[in-house]
Amino acid sequence: MSRTNGLGDLPTMDDVAVAAGVSRALVSLVFRDSPKVSAERRERVLDAAKQLGYRPNAIARDLASRRSGTVGVLLNDLHNPFFAGVYDGVEMAAGEMGLRLVLTVSRQRDAGEHAAIETMLGQRVDGMILASPRLDTNLILDAAAFTPIVVVGRDVAGPNCDSVMTDEVAGANLVVRHLHALGHRSLTHIDGGRGAGALARRRGVVEAAAAVGIGPVDIIPGDFTESAGVAAARELLARPSLPTAVFAANDLVAIGLMTTLEEAGVQVPNDVSLVGFDNTSLAGLRHIALTTVDQSCPEMGHQAMSVLRQRSEGIRDEPTVTLTVPRLVTRRSTSAPRSA
Amino acid sequence: MSRTNGLGDLPTMDDVAVAAGVSRALVSLVFRDSPKVSAERRERVLDAAKQLGYRPNAIARDLASRRSGTVGVLLNDLHNPFFAGVYDGVEMAAGEMGLRLVLTVSRQRDAGEHAAIETMLGQRVDGMILASPRLDTNLILDAAAFTPIVVVGRDVAGPNCDSVMTDEVAGANLVVRHLHALGHRSLTHIDGGRGAGALARRRGVVEAAAAVGIGPVDIIPGDFTESAGVAAARELLARPSLPTAVFAANDLVAIGLMTTLEEAGVQVPNDVSLVGFDNTSLAGLRHIALTTVDQSCPEMGHQAMSVLRQRSEGIRDEPTVTLTVPRLVTRRSTSAPRSA
């Protein structure tokens, strides 16, 4: 993109000022909705602006005012409805607060995340919300030295950096108790690997299982993608016998599992009960009907914006981790084990 | 977000210049990777910059250089995987061309779209890609007076404005011929309403149906959402008899239909064959297995960026509509009608 538009130069505030016969400062006041402009002048300025097709240059405004008025939002994977949910909440809160948002997508690559964060810092965003980043905690904290950061879905609290996430332990507890109540006495967990919150989730599963007396949890490594679910299913199918219940790292993984298992003739939930995490729109599809944990993505997004504002207004000082309360959503992918 | 970060002021290029004992102009050259800087000076500057934690201010750079180097991308609905696909293509092309992207999401509201476009114009983006906008054509063309625009999924060609979309007529043809070949002799179409491309799609359906001799197409109004599918299904269920085949405006609508029909005990495809459009990731889920039309979202996104670059480099001058070739993806939601 070498030239801008081939349409000549756009009118500036000075042009409007001349056309309206006032000073540039007055035009500036008009466009910032200042109450100290007389109705008559305001109208004259707006007329002139419309006449010229003037539109304030946000770049110049941001430079002169030394603040961008924007919050950067980093989403990891546009294909995962989890992020759409989080973004909904962020956007709603931003609207309430009159903030602009700058969205970037890192496509699940660490390098992409880092580059995206650097770009936002260069943009001088007034704050950043990182949704389920995979990036190294230290690199995130480094960035937090320049602008307040709120991380969603993972515990990265530190100086100038807060977190908003679900109470993973409580969530895992809900799942384990649900399966236990159905009669399951063993459990396989597909791990989320380096995905945000995966560690806490796994720890929660192990603890909860121990608490209700379900033997050592069988853990299969994975990540947060559908293909991890497919891979895990293949591994399970290669074994002499299937587990009665599988708790996947998230919905996407669960769907990969479900698909692959059913292709192999395994019935869900008759042969294997399946639980996901996130309660994405996918889980709710009647055809999937996945039992899962709702961590209220929009609420997390909304909270993230609130925390960010509190921090940048100085109300908040100590690093905090805000936990949302998870909720079990029971659907048709879980039932009593065949043996029971 | 009143104050920036409470961390004091960030170092500027001047600070780096002083620290390195050179002029600001030289520092500027270094950060723009100019070949005319001696290796020794370059290193000295980079050292000083690292020392100070300097990061170029993109806002100032953009203002001084009179170009933002960014392309604005407007996505309608983050929950529809269609947009994730288009974005993938846009991002890939932007990466190849070394352009920054600014993403905005309008959440299916016309007012949101308009505001988002205004914001991007204020940002002085070097171009805009609008994915399936619902906005009035004239408003889009107005915006095109300020910066080149490429519209994806809808025909809005005009001065400084191009379109990239699937050959809707060909797509509709594929579907109609597929259903006809299976033995269907009547067809119901759920319309996409004001959604991008819906008009062309409907026209294609009607024409193709006439061409193969399938009677007048039964058209039910709707839009591009899952709930439109639910509503359409309710309407169908209220009738004395069901159609043998339904072609939904897109995958989301088809899924809404499928869910609601099956809840009512109707079997897909035994009782009703169902076809979607977009070949989103949802359609491919084994549990959905929706026959649909692939319009290659990433390819459209990629093409959109190419067209945009051609236009801003002046290679392209006449408004053009680029068509991608649709492809029928046959899955389990279609079969011969019961009567056949």
Next chain:
DNA sequence: CAGGGAGATTAGAGCGCTCTAACGATGATA
């Protein structure tokens, strides 16, 4: 009618960078 505000308007100095034109130093050329 002087004095004092309150309200409306403006001058002017930046914000942090880019970019053109000019500069000094160096070595090649005549």
Next chain:
DNA sequence: TATCATCGTTAGAGCGCTCTAATCTCCCTG
């Protein structure tokens, strides 16, 4: 030795706005 490119470097004028402090009106008060 004077002349001239060439290369690396720099001075300085903006880019289009914001924002503080000053100014200018107009009206009220005593």
